[in-house]
Amino acid sequence: MARSWPFAGRAAQLSEIRSAARGLVVVGPPGVGKSRLVAQAVREAEGVAWVRATAAAAELPLGAFAALLPSTPPSGNPLGWAADAVRAPVLVVDDAHLLDGASAALVHHLVTRGRTRVIATLRTETPAPDAVRALWKEDLLPRMELAPLTAQESAAILERALGGSVEQSAVTRLWQASRGNVLYLRELVLSGVLTESGGMWRWRGPLAITPSLRDTIAGRIGGLTSDEREVLEYLAYGEPLGADLLSELAASAAVEQLEERQLVTVDLEGRRLQARLAHPLYGEVIRHGCGTLRARKLLRRLADAVTATGLRRREDVVRVAVWRLDSGPVAEPGLLLAACDRARMVRDLELAERLARAAADAGGGLPAAMALGTVLFYADRYRESEEVFAAAWDLEMDDYSRTTCGVYRAFNLFWGLGEVGRALELLEETEHSVSELDARQGARGTRASIEAFVGDLDKAAATLRSTMTMGPCIEPRNVRAFGTTEATILAAKGRAAQSLEVVARTGAALDRAAHALPSLRAALLDAAIQAALYLGDLDAAEHHADQGRRLDGEFGAWARAVVEFGTYRARALRLRGRVADALSAGREAAARLPSRGAWAGFCLGELAQAHALLGQVDAAEEALARAEATGLPIGPPVVVPLRQAMAWTLAARGDVAGAIATLLALVDQALPVQTPFLLHDVVRLGRPSLVASRITGEGPLVALFARHAAAGTGTELDAVSLEFERLGLILHAAEAAAQAARRHRDRGMTRAAQAARTRAWALSRRCQGARTPALLDLDVPGLTPRQREIALLAAQGLTNREIAERLVVSIRTVANTLYAVYEKTGVSDRTALADLLLG
Numbered sequence: 118m119a120r121s122w123p124f125a126g127r128a129a130q131l132s133e134i135r136s137a138a139r140g141l142v143v144v145g146p147p148g149v150g151k152s153r154l155v156a157q158a159v160r161e162a163e164g165v166a167w168v169r170a171t172a173a174a175a176e177l178p179l180g181a182f183a184a185l186l187p188s189t190p191p192s193g194n195p196l197g198w199a200a201d202a203v204r205a206p207v208l209v210v211d212d213a214h215l216l217d218g219a220s221a222a223l224v225h226h227l228v229t230r231g232r233t234r235v236i237a238t239l240r241t242e243t244p245a246p247d248a249v250r251a252l253w254k255e256d257l258l259p260r261m262e263l264a265p266l267t268a269q270e271s272a273a274i275l276e277r278a279l280g281g282s283v284e285q286s287a288v289t290r291l292w293q294a295s296r297g298n299v300l301y302l303r304e305l306v307l308s309g310v311l312t313e314s315g316g317m318w319r320w321r322g323p324l325a326i327t328p329s330l331r332d333t334i335a336g337r338i339g340g341l342t343s344d345e346r347e348v349l350e351y352l353a354y355g356e357p358l359g360a361d362l363l364s365e366l367a368a369s370a371a372v373e374q375l376e377e378r379q380l381v382t383v384d385l386e387g388r389r390l391q392a393r394l395a396h397p398l399y400g401e402v403i404r405h406g407c408g409t410l411r412a413r414k415l416l417r418r419l420a421d422a423v424t425a426t427g428l429r430r431r432e433d434v435v436r437v438a439v440w441r442l443d444s445g446p447v448a449e450p451g452l453l454l455a456a457c458d459r460a461r462m463v464r465d466l467e468l469a470e471r472l473a474r475a476a477a478d479a480g481g482g483l484p485a486a487m488a489l490g491t492v493l494f495y496a497d498r499y500r501e502s503e504e505v506f507a508a509a510w511d512l513e514m515d516d517y518s519r520t521t522c523g524v525y526r527a528f529n530l531f532w533g534l535g536e537v538g539r540a541l542e543l544l545e546e547t548e549h550s551v552s553e554l555d556a557r558q559g560a561r562g563t564r565a566s567i568e569a570f571v572g573d574l575d576k577a578a579a580t581l582r583s584t585m586t587m588g589p590c591i592e593p594r595n596v597r598a599f600g601t602t603e604a605t606i607l608a609a610k611g612r613a614a615q616s617l618e619v620v621a622r623t624g625a626a627l628d629r630a631a632h633a634l635p636s637l638r639a640a641l642l643d644a645a646i647q648a649a650l651y652l653g654d655l656d657a658a659e660h661h662a663d664q665g666r667r668l669d670g671e672f673g674a675w676a677r678a679v680v681e682f683g684t685y686r687a688r689a690l691r692l693r694g695r696v697a698d699a700l701s702a703g704r705e706a707a708a709r710l711p712s713r714g715a716w717a718g719f720c721l722g723e724l725a726q727a728h729a730l731l732g733q734v735d736a737a738e739e740a741l742a743r744a745e746a747t748g749l750p751i752g753p754p755v756v757v758p759l760r761q762a763m764a765w766t767l768a769a770r771g772d773v774a775g776a777i778a779t780l781l782a783l784v785d786q787a788l789p790v791q792t793p794f795l796l797h798d799v800v801r802l803g804r805p806s807l808v809a810s811r812i813t814g815e816g817p818l819v820a821l822f823a824r825h826a827a828a829g830t831g832t833e834l835d836a837v838s839l840e841f842e843r844l845g846l847i848l849h850a851a852e853a854a855a856q857a858a859r860r861h862r863d864r865g866m867t868r869a870a871q872a873a874r875t876r877a878w879a880l881s882r883r884c885q886g887a888r889t890p891a892l893l894d895l896d897v898p899g900l901t902p903r904q905r906e907i908a909l910l911a912a913q914g915l916t917n918r919e920i921a922e923r924l925v926v927s928i929r930t931v932a933n934t935l936y937a938v939y940e941k942t943g944v945s946d947r948t949a950l951a952d953l954l955l956g
Contacts, residue, residue, distance in 0.1 A: 122153075122274070122278055122299075122303045123274060123277035123278050124153060124154075124157050124274075125270065125273040125274045125277055126266065126267075126269075126270035126273055126274070127150075127154055127157075127270070130154055130261065130263065131154070131157060131158050133261060134154070134155065134158035134159075134236060134261070135158050137234075137236075137258075137259060138234070139228065139231065139234060139235070139257070139258060140208075140228060140233075140234045140235035140236050140237070140258050141236050141237075141258055141259050141260075141261055142213075142236075142237045142238075142239065142249075142252055142253055142258050142259070142260045142261065143155060143236070143237070143238045143239075143261050143263055144238075144239055144240070144241055144260055144261065144262055144263065145238075145240070145241055145262065145263030145264070145265075146240065146241045146242075146265070146298070147240055147298075147300070147337060148298040148299060148300030148301055148333070149263050149264070149265055149266075149297070149298055149299060149300075150263070150266070150299035150300075151211075151238040151263055152211050152238060153299065154263065155209055155211070155236055155238060156209075158236070159207055159209060159236065162207050163206070163207075164205045164206040164207055165205060165207045165208075165209060166185055166203065166205030166207070166208050166209070167208075167209045167211065168181050168182055168184075168185065168208065168209065168210045168211065168220075169181070169211045169212065170210065170211065170212045170213060170214075170215035170216045170220070171212070171215055172215055174215075174217070174220075175215055175216065175217040175220075176217070177217065178217055178218070178219040178220075179195070179199060179217070179219045179220050179223065180217055180220065181210075181215075181216055181217065181220040182199060182203070182220055182223060185202060185203055185205075186199055186202050186203075187202060195219075196219075196222060196223060196226055197226075199223050200223060200226050200227055200230060203223075203227060203233060205233065206233065206234060207233070207234045207236070208224075208227065208233050208234070208235050208236070209236050209237075209238075210224055210235065210236070210237040210238070211237075211238050212238060212239065212240070213237040213238060213239045213245060213246075213249050214239040214240055214243045214244065214245040214246075214249065216245075216246055216249060217246075218246055218248070221245075221246035221247070221248035221249050222248045224237065224248065224249065224252070225248040225249070225251060225252065225257075228252060228257050228258060229257065235252075235258065237249065237252065237258075241262075242379065264297070265296055265297025265298055266292075266295075266297035266298075266299060266302070267297065268288065268289065268292045268297075270297075271288060271291065271292045271295070271297060271302060272285075272288045272292075274299070274302065275288060275291065275302075275306065275318070278303075278306060279306070279311070279313075279318050281313065281316060281317070281318055282316065282317050282318065282701060282704060282705065283311070283317070283318040284317055284318065284319045284320070284705055284708060284709075285705065286319075286320065286669070286679070287311060287318060287319055287320040290320050291305055291306070291310075291320075293397065294324060294397055294398060295398070296396055296397070298396075300330075300333070301330065301398060304326060304327045304329065304330035304333075305324075305325075305326065305330070307327055308325040308326055308327045308330070309321075309325065310322060310324060310325055314708055315704070315707060315708045316704055316708070317704055317705055317707075317708035319708060319709075324401065326398060326401050326402075330398070331401070331402055331405060334396075334398055334399060334401075334402045335402050338380060338399060338402065338403075339378075342371065344367065344368040344370070344371035345371045345374060345375055346403075347367045347368070347371070348363065348367045348368070348371045348372050348375055348381065349375065349380065349381070349394065349399065349403045350403055350407055350411075350415055351363060351366050351367055351415060351418075351419065352381065352392060352393065352394050352400070352403075353394065353399070353400035353403035353404050353407070354400075354404065354412065354415050354416055354419060354440070355415075355419045355436070355440070356392070356393045356394055356400070357386075357391040357392060357393045358391070358392050358419075359389055359390065359391060359392070360372070360383050360389075360390035360391065360392050361390070362422055362423070362426070363392050365422065366418060366419070366422060372392065379395055380394070380395050380399065381393070381394060381395060382394075382395050412443075412444075413443070413444040413445060414444075416440040416441075416443050416444035417440070417441075417444045417445075419436075419440050420437045420440040420441050420444065423436060423437050423440075424437055431459060432459070434452065434455050434456050434459055435456045435459050435460055435468070437452065437456075438452050438453050438455070438456030438472060439456070439468070439472075442471070442472070442475055447475060447479055448479055448480075449479065450476045450479040450480055450481035450482075450484075450485060453472050453473075453475050453476035453479060453481065453485075454472075454473075454476045454481055454484055454485060454488055456472050457469050457472035457473045457476060457488050457492070458488070460472060461488075461491065461492055461495065462632050462633050462634070462635065463633070463670055464495070464635060464668065464669055464670030464674045464675035464678070465670055465674055466492055466495055466496045466670075466674045466675060467496075467674060469488075469492045470489065470492045470493070470496065473485055473488040473489035473492050474489060476488065477489060483509060483512055483514055483518060484518075486505055486508065486509045487505075487506075487509055487518065487521060487522055487525070489505050490502050490505035490506040490509065490522075490525060490526070490529075491525050493505060494525060494528065494529045494532075494533060495675060495677070496674075496676075497533070497676055497677070497711035497714060499529055499532075499533025499534050499711075499714070500534075502529045502533065503526070503529055503530065503533075503534065506522060506525065506526035506529065507526075509522055510522060510523075510526065516551040516552060516553040516556040517553070517556060519547060519550060519551050519556065520547055520551055520556040520557075520559045520560055522547075523543055523544060523546070523547030523550075523560055524544070524547070524559060524560060524563045526543060527540040527541075527543045527544045527547075527563060527567070528540070528563070530543065531567055531570075531715075531751065532714070532715050532751075533714060533715070534749075535715065535749030535750075535751050537567070537571060537751055540567060541564060541567060541568075544560050544561070544563055544564040544567070545560075545564065547560040548560035548561050548564075554587060554588045555590070555592035555595055557587060558584050558587055558588075558590060558592070558595050558599075559592065559594075559595050559598070561580060561583065561584045561587070562580075562581065562584045562595060562598055562599050562602060563598075564580055565577045565578075565580035565581040565584060565602050565606075566598075566601075566602045566605065566640070568580055569602065569605050569606050569609060570605075570751065570752040570754060571751060571752040571753075572752050572753045572786075572788060574606055574609055574610055574788070574789075577602070577606050578606050581599060581602055581603060581606065584599065585599065593626075593630070594630075594634070594637075596626065597623055597626050597627055597630065597634065597637050598637060600619055600622060600623030600626065600641075601623055601637050601640045601641045601644070602640075603619050603623075604616045604617075604619040604620045604623060604641060604644035604645070604648075605640060605643065605644045607619060607644075607648075608644040608645075608647040608648045608651070608790055609647070609788045609789065609790050610788075610789050610790070611651060611788075611789035611790045611792075611793075611814045611815065611819075612815070613647075613648035613649075613651045613652050613790075613815060613816055614648075614652075614815065614816075616644055616645075616647075616648040617645065617648050617649075619644075620641055620644055620645045620648070623641055624641055627641065635668045635675070635678070638665075638668060639665060639668055639677070639678060639681065639682075642661045642662075642664055642665045642668075642682070643665070643681065643685075645657070645661045646658050646661045646662055646665075646682075646685045647790050648790075649661060650688070650689070650692070651790050651793075651814070651815075651816055651818065651819070652815075652816040652817065652818060653816065653817050653818030653821070653844045653845075653846070655689050655692060655693055655844070655845045655846075656845075658685065658688075658689045659686060659689045659690075661682075661685075662682045662683075662685040662686040662689060663682075663686070664682075665678055665681065665682030665685065666678060666679060666682040666683060666686070668682075676709040676710070676711065677716065679705070679706060679709040680706050680707075680709050680710055680716045680719075680720050681706075681716060681719070681720075683702055683703075683705055683706030683709075683720075684702075684703065684706045684716075684719055684720045684723050686702045686706075687699045687700075687702035687703040687706060687723045687724070687727065688723055690702055691723070691726065691727055691730070691848075692845075692846055692848075692849075693845055693846065693847060693848075694846065694847030694848035694849075694850075694851070694880075694883060694884040694885070694887065695847075695884070695885055696727055696730045696731055696848065696884055696885045696886065696887045697731065697885035697886060698885065699723070699727045700724070700727040700728065700731065703720070703723050703724035703727050704724065706720050706723075706724075707720050707721055707724050707740070710747065711747075712747060713747045713748075713749070714747070714748070714749060715748070715749045715751050715755055716748075716755060717743070717744045717747045717748030717749070717755070718744050718748040718749075718750065718755040718756055718758060718759035719754060719755040719758050719759075720744075721740045721741070721743055721744035721747075721748070721759065721762075722740075722741075722744060722755075722758035722759035722760075722761065722762040723758055723762070724740045724762075725737040725738075725740035725741045725744070725759075725762035725763075725765075725766060726758075726761065726762040726765050726766075728740060728766075729762065729765040729766045729768070729769040730765065730769075730848075730887045730888070730889060731885075731886050731887060731888065732769055732886075732888040733769075734766060734769045734770055737762065737765075737766040737769065738766060740762075741759065741762060741763060741766060744759050745759075753786060753787055753788045753791060754788070756786065757783060757786065757787045757788070757791050757795070760779065760783045760786075761780070761783065761794075761795060761798070763779055764776040764777075764779040764780045764783070764798065765798075767779060768802060768889070768890055769888075773802055773803065773890055776802055777799050777802055777804055777807070780795050780796075780798050780799050780802075781799065781807065781808075783795055784796065784811075789814070792814075793812055793813075793814050793818075793819045793822050794822075796808040796811055796812045796822070796826070797812065797822040797825065797826070800822070800825050800826045801849070801852050801889065801890075801891060802890055802891075803856075803890065803891065805825070805826040805827070805828070808826055809823075809826040809827050812826055817844070818844065818846075821837065821840050821841065821844070824836075824837055824840075825837045825841075825849075825853060828853075830860060830864075831857040831858070831859075831860035831861035831864065831866065831869060831870070831873060832857075832869075834853050834854070834856050834857035834860055834873075835853075835854070835857045835869075835873055835876075837853045837857075838850045838851075838853035838854040838857060838873075838876065838877075838880075841853055842880065847880055847883050847884055848880075848881075848884045848887050848889070850880050851877050851880035851881040851883075851884060851887075851891075851892060852877075852889060852891035852892060854873050854874075854876045854877035854880060855873070855874070855877035855881075855891045855892055855895055856891060857873040857877075858870045858871075858873035858874035858877060861873055868940070868943060869943070870943075871940070871941065871942070871943040872942070872943025872944065873943065874895065874943065875941075875942040875943045875944065875953060876943070876953075877892070877895055878895055879952070879953045881895060900938060900941060900942075903934065904934055904937060904938050904941070906924070907920055907924070907931055907934045907935060907938070908934075908935070908938045908942075908950060910923065910924075911935055911938075911947050911950055912947060912950045912951040912953070913951070914947065914951075917931045917932055917935070938950070
């Protein structure tokens with residue numbers, strides 16, 4: 118980790134400071150990076166003098182300028198003497214709000230005299246000497262407000278500081294904790310809250326702050342009355358709190374005073390005024406200074422107060438349960454289980470586990486055991502989950518509990534342990550052991566979803582139909598689950614349009630549900646993504662993938678969502694030709710894989726394919742080996758991506774024949790939704806005759822795959838390339854153009870071949886370094902330096918005369934050169950040249 122914190126972003130602000138002829142005043146909150154920004158802006162300037170104002174130096178007239186002034190003051194005008202002594206062409210005044218009156222007057226005098234370029238920094242909302250405020254009020258210098266870092270700027274700094282990628286959820290958490298304050302961000306990283314795993318930096322929590330950061334924040338908070346401290350304590354343990362509730366717990370006058378001091382914010386959210394600490398790290402400092410007994414007393418009062426309001430909001434049950442738990446033993450298993458259920462729904466799995474175990478300790482019995490087993494399943498702790506469910510299975514329970522236990526235990530056996538047969542047997546046993554119709558339907562419907570995943574689509578469809586004919590489905594959750602399974606089966610069969618209709622209908626039902634039901638939402642989004650990719654709708658696929666990634670909770674507690682939908686995002690990026698971006702997304706997803714599980718082949722196969730397309734064969738083989746060692750080959754959705762990546766790795770090694778053989782053998786194991794992509798890979802690898810008659814299916818993308826396979830001329834391949842580009846599949850477009858160039862060349866069509874080759878080259882430049890067999894012999898069009906210079910000017914819209922005048926050549930020379938450029942590139946006008954050279 119870099120100890121020297123890097124500078125990143127702020128390009129616009131740097132430019133503004135550097136271009137300010139007379140100087141500039143940079144204003145921002147403490148720690149936002151004012152001094153660092155100015156230092157970066159003047160780093161290469163000559164004759165820079167720094168004045169760093171301090172409270173101690175302000176005790177003496179001109180104290181801040183002591184290092185720049187002669188030791189003996191004059192007998193005449195001290196201001197003129199001091200101004201003459203400051204000979205630097207550039208003067209930086211840091212923390213100008215701390216200047217003494219004489220120093221402030223000197224800065225003002227230097228600016229008005231105009232011989233020195235003055236750049237000053239000061240804090241927002243901090244009183245400054247009149248002479249300093251006059252700098253912008255009298256329009257002597259412009260004032261620039263420096264805002265905190267954005268999340269994107271924070272991410273850039275983190276990656277440079279850490280020398281590697283940072284998981285998005287970790288970036289989000291650090292940004293939320295620091296609020297874009299550069300100083301806070303640096304100290305949080307130095308506290309060790311991040312850990313590196315698999316080339317990815319991840320949050321390892323809990324939040325910790327360094328002693329120096331604690332002192333800095335304590336200084337920002339300043340002195341507090343006992344009433345003010347009590348307000349901050351309640352917020353530190355309970356924010357957000359309704360303003361009325363906070364005023365009942367603590368002195369309302371103190372709340373108002375803290376809001377005026379900008380230590381507390383009160384904002385209207387919906388119809389309620391909500392109070393929060395002005396910065397999340399204030400809570401860390403306040404809690405650090407609060408003793409155990411004091412903290413327990415505060416937590417009990419918070420729990421009692423919110424309980425008295427009737428727990429009106431869904432989040433209240435979790436907050437009250439945690440407050441009760443943190444303030445001492447809890448004898449309310451019902452409260453703890455309700456809170457556990459809510460925490461699981463929002464995928465705060467660590468909290469859900471804690472609440473489930475506390476419920477068990479409080480005498481929660483079977484419901485607590487099933488809650489714990491379910492949470493452990495979602496947390497990828499499959500062996501532990503099976504132990505809990507197995508112990509509960511032999512207990513007496515009602516039909517609803519029996520079905521819930523059977524379904525979750527079967528899911529755990531299937532997804533977590535790869536025991537397909539046992540999972541299906543358990544569901545059948547569950548169905549026959551209950552009498553209630555909705556319980557039997559739930560067990561059988563779950564069996565249909567597993568049959569679909571293992572690739573037995575006809576059997577899955579039959580099981581689902583029989584489930585529906587058992588009787589009227591009255592359980593809302595079953596209705597939504599069956600719709601999700603139907604959408605999955607249709608998508609897997611390649612009936613994408615029908616699948617999306619079911620997705621829309623079932624999604625509307627999920628929107629009406631009392632709970633978020635993230636597991637059903639995830640399965641429905643999975644079907645929607647498969648259907649969208651099959652139809653070539655990459656925008657929809659990425660949109661659904663982003664929705665899925667947000668199911669992991671605020672800070673990424675549910676690894677499955679990160680892995681599954683992060684992988685789908687990587688696939689969409691790869692299909693767009695953004696192969697390096699796909700690699701980055703694949704790495705982030707792979708960093709969240711458990712030590713063993715079903716999604717390893719799906720995720721690591723996508724990662725390996727990105728490596729292979731970039732020519733990184735060793736890395737691809739390493740990812741494949743990891744997948745073989747940690748994956749569970751339970752069905753085509755996780756097996757086929759891995760085998761497909763093996764084919765592309767062979768191709769990257771130069772074994773194109775082996776790659777084609779692998780793909781053709783894989784077709785028989787694949788789902789219909791996967792088959793066109795595998796067959797089209799054979800076309801991309803140069804053997805369309807082997808598969809031309811086999812590519813069938815609905816939608817524009819499959820039709821285009823078939824056109825590509827059947828294309829007999831370079832002209833037809835040119836058209837295919839254009840259509841791939843229109844759909845956004847840029848790498849496919851580049852490959853088709855390269856194939857068109859060879860077909861044109863074989864038929865002696867030199868100009869058409871050059872045009873196609875140039876187009877392939879231009880498209881390949883957008884693919885972030887992809888190196889596939891079709892693109893291997895593709896070189897940059899051979900323009901001389903002079904030809905390239907003139908071509909670039911023409912592409913920018915300059916006329917021949919304007920180019921001639923700029924380069925001091927004749928107009929005829931420009932015209933002849935452009936004619937040669939058109940011949941070499943295969944384009945015929947400036948518009949096409951601009952598309953080629955300027956992208």
